[in-house]
Amino acid sequence: MERLKKLVRPLFACVILINIVFYIIWGSYHIITRISFLATLLVLISIIILNFEDVKKFFIKGFSKGRFLFLIQIVLLFAISVFLYILSSSINFKMDFTSGRLYSLTPETKKLLSTITNEVKILYFKPLNLSDPVLDYIENLLKRYVERNKNLKFKIVDPIQNRAMAVDYEISENGSVVFQSEQGKIVVSPRKVVDQNIETTELIYRGEEVFTKTLKNLLVSKPKNVYILQGHGEINPNDKSYYGFNTLIKYLKQENVQLKELNLLKTPEIPLDCNLIIIGNPKKSFSVEELDKIANYLDEGGNILVMLEYETDFTINDILRRAGCFYLENIIVEDEDYLPQLGRTTIVPNFIEHEITKPLISTRKIIFMPSCVGILTLPQNQLDTNNYSYEIFPLLTTSKTAWGEINKIEIMSNRVKKDSKDLAGPLSIAYYVKRVTKDKNIEARIGIIGDTDFVNNLNIDRYSNFEFFINLINYLLKREGEVGINPKVSGIKGFKLASSERRFLQIICFLPLVLFLIAGFAIVIQRKKIVILKRKEKN
Template identity: 20%
Template sequence: MKVDRRKKTTGKIKGMFHTSGTKHGSYSVGLTVLVIAIVIVFNLVIGQIPEAYRNLDMSSTKIYEISDTTKDLLSGLNDKVDMKVLAVKKDTDDRIKTFISKYAALSDKINVEWIDPVLHPSALTEYNASENTIVVSCEATGKTTTISFDKILVMDMSSYYYSGNASYSEFDGDGQLTSAVNYVTSDVQKTIYKVSGHGEAELSSTVTDLMSKNNYTLTELNLLMADSIPDDCDLLLMNAPTNDLSENEVTLLTNYLAAGGKVMCLLGDTSLTDFPNLASVLKVYGIEGVDGYIADPTRCYQNQPYYIFPQLNVSGDLANGISSQMVLLTNAHGMTLTDPTRDTITTSAFMETSENGYAVTESEQKQGTYELGVVATETISSGDDSSSDSSDAEATDTTTDDSESTEDSEESSTTEARLTVISAGSLIDQNITDAFSQLENTQIFMNAVSANFDGVQNLSIEAKSLGTEYNTIQHAGLFSLLVIFGIPAVILIAGFSVWFRRRKA
């Protein structure tokens, strides 16, 4: 009997595992185990992929996106660049770690090494740097520079002062690293003298930061206190003067350009016609001012005709990085092109209004196409001083070969004088450049600066905002009515009809 009972119990247990429910349950368990195994294997495989490739940029401002400017620079590197990151890697912000890995992956010339200053405190002394710093160096050039994490991940100080909470406003990994790599691998140094003494506007921190990234040295120069323009001046910059030049300054400027100098002038709220001395210099190069402010109802911001989006006619160095063609100018004065006083001068416009532009004064409005940005160039040939010496020697020494004296007299060097005039200082007004991040105002300005230097490309890259972006409709109209009332009404009507049909059924 006991045997029979055991057989019956065993049979019941076996029967429990042969039911349809048990079969489905076993299938579910097996499938779950298989899925878990696949997930584990998938994660193990993904974990073996380098960090630079497995981190996807899902941010709205694409902070990990590396610019074409950087890619071009890194692809052309000939020398090894070492980056020593003096920081505890596990404690470093993920955004910095991810960007460094993505940056280094673009070139086999870049070597990144993380050094823990807690485990190796002597490294701070060895590299003369503080913690949370990147030391960028190039053995071939012997140059070294440092980048603090604070310059890459910029803290919003105003928020910190008011709320006491640390938050970040900008991410500048691309700009800071590219500037450092360019500095340590290049031997090009350019000095820009900013003219003072005429009520010129100060350059914004945005512009000075971009110049610093391009390794330009910015120095102030008062022309009234100088008897000549310094020999190391690579570009003379006038930013929105409110007073005219003196006659002596006109002579300095004229002689500087005649010797192959580079001058860049941004006009302020005062029209060029109110600056007769400065206007006389520009007239030599075929540039004349127009009375009044310029309006362009065809190309303006939100029906405000004095907020102009000029047409860009850029090529070569001026076109680098220009993609949207969106540049905003306010309080602009117009210019027209005339015949230069010398045939060797070539003048062309790179910013202008549409044909529906207007020069507006208190008494009249003149329609036409007005220039807002102009470049004038002239090739200057200077004879070698040795040619005159050889002529004198030939007069006293009859044995001198005539062919040699001819070759000496023909020896000469050439240089290019360049005059750039932009009719609105608002091009680099921080209220505009910081409020509209999609504009290319600073890009066209820095391109115009860099175009003065042979073999120098604009490598200044703006920081990317970490602020919250909102999708807003600027103009209320039919579209806004459709979104606010039309779509909800359609959904409600459709839902009511479905409910009504089901209720009747």
């Protein structure tokens, strides 16, 4: 029995060391770490059982006044610690010492939170054993929101352990946040929350801006109804292939947008609840009846987004001319700063400053267009200035050396060559147009983009393609300026620790306490030996 006692103690020390190593490598939720914890617990129970008589003597026979007072001190210290923890949890007071005040909420956010009276679920999808600065920032900021209003119910969901739940909410990224209420739900991607300036590498924190805007869209603003035009070979919203647009539809739904299909040949009138019509690369001609319905819709203050390609049918010009623009069959060829591996028709356009493009310009972002067409504006004398006033804003342009190739033979043979008949650069690739009727002062908003494939399933997640697209959509839906919260910048420049490195630092921080306790036990044991030796000398 004595040999077993001596064997169990070093075994316990070894098991603790193994636990520390497993925790650093895999974290506390891995199956190997859990088995190791269980083994440690069993060894500890074994030590107590084998040394039961010694433990019994300590509490019964050797329970001196000094030991009793020491035990009372330990109990009081534990009780005070628990009391302080409960007190600190009940007091809603925290100080933000972060660079840039990342967790300090603005008055706009506090005002919105004070008005929330119905329950809002906030589901944060993050693996329990995964941690990094971005995920921690999102979690801590959400907790600040929850502290301000008890109607916000916050829950962390592990998408690995709760796979079915992640599929139900269409979660594809760790760090995604779902805001859900009786009015609906909105999913926020972590890519919207933290950004990075490409030039300075500074991290840009948009958490408060994004979360407050999301809550306002969910609780205050009504969902917007967007209709996708069908019947002319337009984009297929249900196609999940590389060249389909199923991902775009999924992302738009996450923006509190209700999407419906619209076929004007089968519908007497455009629905009254229509906030925006998306016309994505129609390859067949519009009938006169359809064009009249769209014209009436614009005159009544409707909004339209037109997306073009080289094969777009020419009857689209009837709609474009109502926005002061028109389209000639062309394909843009870039002769400067193009990507050799992708060809001269792959365009990385320049941004023109506007409220739509400012967020992209300020963070030095780019968008990627696999091929696009140039859009032209009507001469002043061809605009219907008697009935309408026009504000035409270019958003994207090519370089000066680019041109719009119009020779079909050269395009089909892939042997394009610039000549006098081509459209000279720089060419505009996207426009935002505001048209107002002079008699009734009714405003219509029209967006025109000279590419469709830049937001298909293959390209939508490249660079900032979707960010530009959704900025334009929100502007067309009159959602601009709803929340005036500026992003925050910290002094940290892309610094990130892996989960194992973070756990290693935790152990290093905890190690001094362990060494202090070991030293204390060693001193107690040494003193005990000295006392025993003195007693023997006296005897």
